[in-house]
Amino acid sequence: MTVMRTVLVTGANRGIGHATAGALHHAGWRVVLAARDGRAAQAAAEALGPGVLGVELDVTCPRSVAAAHEHSGPVDALVSNAGVLLDAGHDPLTVPVDAVRATLEVNLLGAWRLCQQFVPGMVRQGWGRVALVSSGTGTFHNGLFTGAPGYSLSKTAVNGLTTMLAARTSGTGVLVNAVNPGPTRTRMMPTAPRTPEEAAAALVAALTLPDDGPTGVLLSRGRPIPW
């Protein structure tokens, strides 16, 4: 018998999150489509079809994250996708620190808060998949991208969070990985080459890893790449 798994995707009203929610829905997952605007979540969920639950979830707001969990119930998998790029065109010597703080609030602390809310249930049930959306801008291997310093460092920090959560959940049946979707044509990057559907495939690959699959790695198109 095939088990129907439930996945929650944040920032799923548009862009990579929306394409990922759609791909998972078509692959037979029960999808909780989360967006910070409740009406946008509802509309996007209805557009994907029956069985998709739209929930309001602002990753910067602890009450919103807790309320979304009450609404969704436990989930088997999580795509931490919500993100902002607020400091493009700045450099590390001049970027307004407030822009860095606002970026970290969503990209790092939002992802962390989300995992604190949903991952313990996965550990308790002995199975889970977590994909944290990262970026090539945050990898030491590429050299951190200085043209959006707060954004880049927020993704370096997401990579660090991934390794910590993977270590903490090691042996529990929960696999936690970062995913680099690659430059993707969305509101954030309107002229990038990759389609949201291609990026979504990279995220689906992280959620469909076998039980002996990797944890605590950075994945690109389903394969580990250097941090």
Ligand SMILES: NC(=O)c1ccc[n+]([C@@H]2O[C@H](COP(=O)([O-])OP(=O)(O)OC[C@H]3O[C@@H](n4cnc5c(N)ncnc54)[C@H](OP(=O)(O)O)[C@@H]3O)[C@@H](O)[C@H]2O)c1
């Ligand atoms: N596009 C690329 O080339 C690229 C490359 C590497 C990584 N990424 C990452 O991919 C992820 C998705 O980005 P995208 O390209 O699809 O950009 P996008 O189209 O701008 O989508 C960003 C999503 O995040 C949501 N969001 C922002 N702040 C939020 C908050 N406080 N709570 C909940 N949701 C929030 C947005 O909601 P609203 O619609 O309400 O604003 C939107 O749904 C991000 O983590 C981004 O850093 C993108």
